[in-house]
Amino acid sequence: MECKRKKEWPESNDSNRPTTFPDEVLERVLSLLKSHKDRSSVSLVCKDWYNAERWSRSHVFIGNCYSVSPEILTRRFPNIRSVTLKGKPRFSDFNLVPPNWGADIHSWLLVFAKKYPLLQELKLKRMTVTDESFEFLSLSFPNFKVLSLLSCDGFSTDGLAAIATNCKNLTELDIQENGIDDKNGNWLSCFPESFTSLEVLNFANLHSDVNFDALERLVSRCKSFKTLKVNKSITLEQLQRLLVHAPQLVELGTGIFSQELTAQQYSELETAFNNCKNIHTLSGLWTATAQFLPVLYRACANLTFLNLSYSTLDGDDLAKLLVHCPNLRRLWVLDTVEDKGLEAVGSYCPLLEELRVFPADPYDQDVVHGVTEAGFIAVSGGCPRLHYVLYFCHQMTNAAVATVVQNCPDFTHFRLCIMNPHQPDYLTDEPMDEAFGAVVKTCTKLQRLAVSGLLTDLTFEYIGKYAKNLETLSVAFAGNSDWGMQCVLEGCPKLRKLEIRDSPFGNAALLSGLEKYESMRSLWMSDCNVTMNGARLLAKEMPRLNVEVIKEEGINNSKADKIYVYRSVAGPRRDAPPFVFTL
């Protein structure tokens, strides 16, 4: 039963004011609005609309868990069923944030248990979640349906066991890329035999063996299964049995993709895949070899998203597979496919919109392979609709990037990582300024940019001048002086997230953005030239910002090694650990 809304605002006294919609109608109309941006706009129109919007909202997205408190949230939105929360700064993914920094979900759960007992969905990114929290969650929300965790930490498989045991209406359990203490696979056996509602299960990134019988029974009794992503412990033989139970799957993550199989088993596997006519997302494929990829060929006809980022395929094997994937929109690969593999991408996947190339050996300095600018150009030539790229490489040229964006001017997300810091254009030895200049000049829809290589302030001048739709910028080992950062802060009207590491930007740059930061979600600067005094000054001038410095013991006291600045209506953190100084 929804909370009944009381009319809180007095009736308008102005009898000349035309009658507006009755509240119920307005709420009904607004309840059809899904986009958060639209809802934010609506809530600013007038008080009536603000109220109608807050009563009709069922999903809330909080990009920074410290920007608001659970009390403020629940006061404004009484009828929330679904919460998405993001916690730590993004650079915590790369170990730049010490452990126990915060973003613990528990205080939120305590409030939700009281105010949102009907909560159905919780999607968390970079939050800390303990097993106790899982237990509490599983017992506090009888209608709980969807749990999705990405890049979270603090829990073990015991927490998952609590969810499996107690959440009788669960439809989705999605555990991705988390720092999880994987004790064993017993959690999967905790789903009761009477439980049949599961539709999405992703445990691909857990390592322990699960009880296959329990998994098989689970898959066969949950008739609405549409997404199943298993882990490496599941063999091809076992996969075949799962597919027989769930040919309706839309998203599949396989286990280990090689095994000694008899001809019969191979044939059965192929048949099982052929019967899966609805698969549009495929992942897993650990140790996939050329021998076994052919079983996928028929199933790939409708494939739109192929995630090979855990398979060390080479270019030839990738080419053979891609021939069968003409409808591919998104492709993730390892750089073991090399330029040859990317040429195949350009040849066979004309509808491609997103490409991510991850490094197979990011720390091996002797790597002489991987992908180069040639592969990048090849993809852009064959895939004019490409708008999202994440590209890790060891060498790049300004000319190549210019060609790429000429071929694909619609980039919205351009993330180029030349893996050796400060590396210039390897042919001309010049900085990579012109490359990113070309990107921002040509790609007017650009929302997200990550730069790398040897870069001077000129790159940032270009960004400030041309990247008018830019929302997220990641900078590492770049720039010459404060001027660079100032250009960005002054020039990019839609900037929301700025994260900078190891770049020579100091107090002048930091303080030039004084008025900007309240319109942004957050700023991160680590190992730059900001000092404690600069940080203090910022905090003093802008009381509605939280200015936090992470300081570990024994380091030079006047430098603000890591500074995290974000707007908040909740005031300073009350749960900051000793190494976080709120100024």
Next chain:
Amino acid sequence: MESPTISIGELNLQDTELRLGLPGSDEPEKRCNVGSKRKCSPEEESTGNRSDAKSDHNQSDNNGPPAKAQVVGWPPVRSFRRNSVQQKKEEEGGRYVKVSMAGAAYLRKIDLKVYKSYPQVLKALENMFKCTFGEYSEREGYNGSEYVPTYEDKEGDWMLVGDVPWDMFTCSCKRLRIIKASEAKGLGCL
């Protein structure tokens, strides 16, 4: 605090010098620091010596491009994916390197992963090739033995086993060669 615009050739790379990880960081980054090979006795456990290596690095001269040190969180690959890479390498069966010995008919291979320190690997080599290496000292190398263990590092140089910290050795060792002490005279450092 702004520096004037300067040409690329004059870029003071020291300002944007690569930093090594924070002290106390539990990030298990490899410390293959080409710029600063620190001498230490192979008998020492060398894991505690990283802070010295770091200070050496910060003062090492920058005649060429910055030394290729391992930097915390770079390249920006998520912890999870990074651990998968490490795991994969472990699963692929360890860090095998070839070992040759003058006069032996065929080469052997050992897995450096299996050993935790110089004394352990030296003993294994002694057993495998039925030879002895004498006492290691920084100044004298392997004194008083018939044979001397050497290795080829990532830059293609032949080095004396034992000079660099253990972890740096396991990263940078491409192959081992046991040579006679008489040949070793040519190595210069002995």
